[in-house]
Each structure stands twice: as C-alpha cells, then as structure tokens.
Amino acid sequence: APVVVAIDGPSGSGKSTVSRAVAARLGLSFLDTGAMYRAMTWWMLANDVDVTDAEAVAVACGKPVIVSGTDADGPTITVDGQDVSGPIRGPEVTAQVSAVAAVPAVRARLVELQRGCAEVAERGIVAEGRDMGTVVFPQATVKVFLTASEAARAERRAAELRAKGVDEATIVAMAADLARRDAADSSRETAPLAQAADAVLVDTSELTLEQVIDRIAALVEE
Numbered sequence: 001a002p003v004v005v006a007i008d009g010p011s012g013s014g015k016s017t018v019s020r021a022v023a024a025r026l027g028l029s030f031l032d033t034g035a036m037y038r039a040m041t042w043w044m045l046a047n048d049v050d051v052t053d054a055e056a057v058a059v060a061c062g063k064p065v066i067v068s069g070t071d072a073d074g075p076t077i078t079v080d081g082q083d084v085s086g087p088i089r090g091p092e093v094t095a096q097v098s099a100v101a102a103v104p105a106v107r108a109r110l111v112e113l114q115r116g117c118a119e120v121a122e123r124g125i126v127a128e129g130r131d132m133g134t135v136v137f138p139q140a141t142v143k144v145f146l147t148a149s150e151a152a153r154a155e156r157r158a159a160e161l162r163a164k165g166v167d168e169a170t171i172v173a174m175a176a177d178l179a180r181r182d183a184a185d186s187s188r189e190t191a192p193l194a195q196a197a198d199a200v201l202v203d204t205s206e207l208t209l210e211q212v213i214d215r216i217a218a219l220v221e222e
C-alpha cells in the first residue's frame with residue numbers, strides 16, 4: 001500500500017515546513033490541509049456568508065470547488081479555479097478559520113477531498129493538519145505529533161512576519177490570535193487537535209529544522 005505520513009500539531013510547531021521537506025526528500029506528495037480550511041473560509045468571506053452562523057456555513061460549504069496541488073516542490077490551492085495561496089494567509093482568514101473548521105459539514109466535505117488526494121498520490125503522501133492521525137488517516141504508515149513550547153511557536157511566527165516586513169503591532173496581535181486558535185482547535189467537539197494514541201511525539205522546541213526533518217524521514221524509512 002502507498003505510504004501515508006500523518007503529521008499533526010498546533011500552529012507554528014513546524015508542520016508545513018517539515019512535512020513539505022520530508023515529502024520532497026522522499027519523493028512523496030504533500031498535502032497542507034490547513035490551506036483547505038483556509039480556502040473554504042476565504043470563499044465564505046468573499047461570498048458574504050456569516051461565518052459566525054454555523055448553519056449558514058454548513059449550507060454553503062458544498063458550493064466552492066477547492067483543488068489542492070500536492071507537488072512537494074510547488075504546492076498549490078485554488079478555489080473555483082482561482083489561485084488563493086496568497087489571500088488565505090491574510091489576517092481576515094486567519095481570524096475566522098477556526099470557526100469555519102469547527103462546522104461538521106465543512107469537515108466532512110474536506111476530509112473526503114483529503115482522502116481523495118491520498119488515493120491518487122503515486123508514491124504516497126505526507127499530510128499535515130490537526131486530525132490526520134486521529135480521523136482522516138487512522139491507518140497511516142507513520143503518525144507524528146509535532147509540538148513546541150508556546151514561546152517557541154510564537155517566536156517562529158513572529159520571525160516569519162518580521163521577515164515579510166509586517167509591523168510589530170500586527171505581530172503582537174497575530175501571537176494572541178495563535179493562542180486563541182490553538183485553544184479553539186483543541187476544544188471543539190468535532191475532530192479536536194489531539195495526539196493519536198499511536199503517534200510519535202516530536203518536540204521541536206530545542207531542535208533545528210534539519211534535525212526534525214531527519215528524524216521524521218528516518219521514521220518513514222524504518
């Protein structure tokens with residue numbers, strides 16, 4: 001059976017960076033499932049759906065066509081054919097994505113797309129998110145739960161934003177938002193962020209990026 005590597009963890013633990021690098025190194029596909037929840041949220045906001053109204057979100061969530069390109073060397077995400085890779089990282093989407101992701105109908109729809117991506121991946125896939133090991137791919141070949149201290153995670157996000165030229169006030173606001181989002185993702189009823197019983201815990205606080213990538217690649221190659 002093709003390899004499925006499931007990587008979960010809170011925001012800023014390194015999931016996207018590490019998963020993509022592991023996939024590129026091992027010749028596997030790469031799926032950023034957070035980008036799909038962000039794309040769904042972007043579409044809701046663009047179409048004036050009240051994202052605080054779970055019923056309205058559930059009714060609308062079947063409409064957008066969300067397509068993930070899973071090439072680890074250049075992942076893509078489109079909504080109704082439009083490249084949304086830029087706008088889905090903005091503060092508006094980031095502030096609302098946890099509310100949209102808590103709606104069961106949204107999750108049902110995106111989980112189906114995620115499993116479809118794994119089915120068509122030629123050599124296998126590295127999929128990262130919040131519920132890869134617990135819900136989407138319970139039979140994954142390897143499961144990893146990535147963590148880092150809240151301070152380390154906030155510092156990494158701040159460094160990324162600083163490099164982009166974002167002002168300090170926005171950086172402080174984004175750090176608060178990160179903590180709020182992690183709490184919301186961990187406490188929701190449907191598919192809360194949690195470590196699967198058979199997942200390997202990797203705390204990246206004191207590791208370099210290279211060390212984390214090496215460790216996970218080694219787990220897959222075992």
Ligand code: ADP
Binds near residue numbers: 012
């Ligand atoms: P997530 O997908 O979990 O939100 P990202 O991969 O988007 O995390 O962001 C993690 C950031 O932290 C990246 O900019 C990455 O380069 C940086 N980073 C620094 N050190 C590490 C480390 N040891 N492990 C993982 N990421 C690290």
Ligand code: CDP
Binds near residue numbers: 181
């Ligand atoms: O990269 P960052 O940690 O900022 O977030 P992300 O991975 O892009 O995910 C954005 C949001 O989508 C999360 O805060 C969750 O609310 C939701 N999400 C989810 O519910 N389930 C997933 N498998 C992936 C993301």
